[in-house]
Amino acid sequence: MRAAVLNAYEQPLEIEELTSPDLGPNDVRMRIDASGVCHSDLTVQKGGVPFPPPIILGHEGAGTILEVGDAVSRVKVGDKVICSFVPACGNCWYCLHDQSNLCEMSGETMFVVRGLRADGSGVLGMTGLGTFTDEMVTHEAMVVKVETDLPAEQLALIGCGVTTGVGAALNTAKVQPGSSVAVIGCGGVGQAVIQGARIAGAGRIFAIDPVEMKRKSAEALGATDLIDPSAGDPIAQVQAATGGRGADYAFEVIGLPETILQAYGTARRGGTVVIVGMNRFDATVTFPAFGLFADEKRTLGCMYGSAQVRRDFPRFVGLVETGRLDVGAMVSSRISLDQVNDAFRAMEAGEVIRSVICH
Ligand SMILES: [Zn+2]
Ligand SMILES: [Zn+2]
Known part of the structure; x- marks a missing residue:
């Protein structure tokens, strides 16, 4: 996998060749089809929130399931999914009280190694995701299946900006x-x-x-x-x-x-x-x-927009499909993974609504 890694605060991201970790029983491996570049990525890059480098940035993504762990029940290979930057385990106190955006599982999914270097050392993924890559392993509670023909660049934005x-x-x-x-x-x-x-x-x-x-x-x-x-x-x-x-x-x-x-x-x-x-x-x-x-x-x-992602991702997809929500207009530019630092600069300069990394 190729991924955009933050190795030190205030420094440009570096594109690295990493190996994705083995699947745990509740993990999924997915192809990232598109990932939006959000202001929160910039806040992490600047050290504004304590996610320790090295870390793969990106938390607004959509893609396709490639492989599932033994205990995964929500998605199967080939499913189209939108990433949720907070898990929705479905079982904790908050999930059972219509506040899955505050899911108690987020503590254990937040700081997990999502990429391995040749020397065996680990790289975290932002919020337990790390969508600035072409392939990602994450927990099944952090993806939501959607059935739609909308383009991945629009589905990615539903993962953070639209839903929030x-x-x-x-x-x-x-x-x-x-x-x-x-x-x-x-x-x-x-x-x-x-x-x-x-x-x-x-x-x-x-x-x-x-x-x-x-x-x-x-x-x-x-x-x-x-x-x-x-x-x-x-x-x-x-x-x-x-x-x-x-x-x-x-x-x-x-x-x-x-x-x-x-x-x-x-x-x-x-x-x-x-x-x-x-x-x-x-x-x-x-x-x-x-x-x-x-x-x-x-x-x-x-x-996260007080969102119940398993309810709201399909709901917002429906609003886009019927023309009531215009996500296409929010995509200012489509870029490759290698242009991610340019996207950060354009975002800081106020030149774009959203740059989206498309694969
Ligand atoms: Zn965001
Ligand atoms: Zn929960």
Whole structure:
């Protein structure tokens, strides 16, 4: 297998020839057909979350099952699957309480060797996946079978960006028809939040991003108001358009303390604030204590779009198939594995919604 490995924080990924490990009884070996390059990969590359190098990055993938371990029951050879960056074991307390996005198995699948070097030393896979490769071994709880003819590049995006964003709107916030929604940060996940809000019937959707290309894309996907935060206070602009109140829902989709506070300020009194972006592990944020009580804003964490992947991956595939969810528009460029560092640079420069590694 060829894989893009992070050997030290802040360094470019290196393409290495590795051997995939032997299958455990509950493991599957899959061909990766496509893998999206997500901002969280960049956060790991920068050392923002404690995944220790050497590690194969990539957590947004789709592919085809090549081999299954003796005890695997959910998938068989030839099945088309989307990777889930959190396992859904189906048996733990959270899985049994409609919170499989918080599955207790994630501790044991998170730091597992997914590639071996010639000297026998191991390389981890990000979140227990490591999709920046052509072939991957993972636990069966981290793949979900889908039956569809959609292209792999679109299925890959359902593995992280689409599910996180659409799930944030439909599952976490439960956006109501006719409501007003502000989305701070319009990368891949933000675009998916906007689409989720549109699918839910939001009356007004504010897309807030300093990059014009992203605002334009947001408009095509359902945003009704485009706000450039570098051209004036975005909170004031949303308030001016909502009778001085602010938005019914405000989503933070960047992963910075400053924009979490901005989202909090953008929501109206009694409104809902949803924290979608992945912050650095060591970041903290300070809220005004009086307002936390008096303004009665519901501040919700959002892990993986509160998604129940075995329910939601097929559900979102269905929304794409019927034209209600446009994932094709979120694919900005198709690249080879060797171009992954270019994709990181383009992502940091705000030039793309999503680059997808296609095999
Ligand atoms: Zn991601
Ligand atoms: Zn579980």
